[in-house]
Amino acid sequence: MQLKPPYILRGHILSPIADADLGWRLLHEPEGALAVDHNGLIVWSGSAKDCPMTLLGWPIQDTSHLIFPGFIDSHIHYPQYHVRAAFGADLLDWLERYTFPEEARFHALDYARGVAHEFTETVLAHGVTTALTFSTSHTEAFLALTETAHRRGLSVITGITAMDRNAPDTVTRDLGYFREANAMAFAHLQHFPRLGYAITPRFALSCTEDLLDSCGTFVAAHPDIWVQSHVNENPDEIAMTQALFPSADSYVDVYARHGLLTPKTVLAHSLFSQDHELEQMAIAGTSVAHCPTSNTFLGSGLFRADRHLHADIGITLGSDIGGGTSYSPFATMAEAYKVGRLNGQSIAPDQLLYWHTLGSAQALKLDRVGTLTAGYWADFCLIDPTCSPLSEVRWNDRKDLLDGLFGLMFTLPESGGGVVATMTAGQTRWSQL
Ligand SMILES: [Zn+2]
Structure with a gap:
């Protein structure tokens, strides 16, 4: 997958985000979207159905893989x-x-x-x-x-x-x-x-x-x-x-x-x-x-x-x-x-x-990386939870999100870690797709 901003990427988003009350929490949008502007910054993320009208003219890419922050x-x-x-x-x-x-x-x-x-x-x-x-x-x-x-x-x-x-x-x-x-x-x-x-x-x-x-x-x-x-x-x-x-x-x-x-x-x-x-x-x-x-x-x-x-x-x-x-x-x-x-x-x-x-x-006091939220660099990776027979079974049998995430830690192949593409500032830097 060769991505070059600007675009909207639709897929399954899983990212810790800052939370005023809790410090942080997990953002989980199975049908999510990530809007990346021409500077490589995230301008919006959330449920795809809530994507602002002002972004609807942007090119759209779909992925079946999990979208994690870099x-x-x-x-x-x-x-x-x-x-x-x-x-x-x-x-x-x-x-x-x-x-x-x-x-x-x-x-x-x-x-x-x-x-x-x-x-x-x-x-x-x-x-x-x-x-x-x-x-x-x-x-x-x-x-x-x-x-x-x-x-x-x-x-x-x-x-x-x-x-x-x-x-x-x-x-x-x-x-x-x-x-x-x-x-x-x-x-x-x-x-x-x-x-x-x-x-x-x-x-x-x-x-x-x-x-x-x-x-x-x-x-x-x-x-x-x-x-x-x-x-x-x-x-x-x-x-x-x-x-x-x-x-x-x-x-x-x-x-x-x-x-x-x-x-x-x-x-x-x-x-x-x-x-x-x-x-x-x-x-x-x-x-x-x-x-x-x-x-x-x-x-x-x-x-x-x-x-x-x-x-x-x-x-x-x-x-x-x-x-x-x-x-x-x-x-x-x-x-x-x-x-x-x-x-x-x-x-x-x-x-x-x-x-x-x-x-x-x-x-590290890095205030523009680590999460998939507006205002941050679009640094992220795509993970294929079905990349091995073991991870596929474990992911498909998950009891809930945390159980699935935990399973990935122990079943994704150590070499490659299930990563299929990695982007920084919204651009594809490495991809096997
Ligand atoms: Zn050392």
Whole structure:
């Protein structure tokens, strides 16, 4: 299906939307319509029969597939496209044996461009339209990703990875290099309205105090940018962090002391955060990225959604490729459900969908994506619930909408996730139709 705005798309709409009283709710229109103007913005959505008369002259397209908002992957590593299914390692070992050697290759622009292409096509093919992604410490990796994402219409938030210790020379860069590369990269992104800049200290362990200071100083000078990093993922990592930063009260406090805990900070994992760390994040308005397939694959631990919700911290969902194992948002949501069960909770399917769409957008302070509502970008994907025999039976036998949605999380094929087309700003960017 090749869509080019303006048009009205008629089909089965399923999207979390903001609600003044409830915070959010699920919009479900089995016979819905979505009107997209020539700028790629949604100007109207709802039941097709209620479509305003003023739009009736627009071209009409029909789809038999489910229309979901584009998914937001709030934590992913584009250079780790080739680092998946790495056997027998926990976090620090996995970094040393598999990840750092691969990331070292990104000093070569051609190699980085090749992977940026593979990454961009793959996330679009899985219905992801916005990604908060790590790059590497190399300028070339950053440029390769941003030029590719811009060309293909994928919205990415990224930055030069800051790391100047505790890793091989091939992936670390000194403070002088980082300062220059970071300033260049930030200036470069000002030309691309749908790309965003994130200060990206890999994690506290990989940064000296001076490097973290430099990151914090940059954020203070540019308070609208994002901050992304990792926190409290693995007991060995936490112990080493405490040893390296003895004056900090906690892992979270390392970031706080360097001015890196902001309302636009997203910290991945937070598996072992103490109550006072959660409180510190909540006060700052910082969000967390829950990456369940990574946490189970590396054996890192179980995310406590209940504790973060109780602390009023925004929860987002991320694939964390390549520690994570699937690009499919449905697989990520399914794994988040399973992690919840291991903690004695049953996280509702609409809650999981919210975390991967509108909830992520709200946590990231992105006010034009994550939902299929007037005024937002027409970023969406079409899902075929009958794409496999298993998903077809499960969908057709659904007891109600939430039961059907839950079934999709566990029966859509992990590769592709049932996505048949993905659009950003109303234009088809990937399609198998
Ligand atoms: Zn990560």
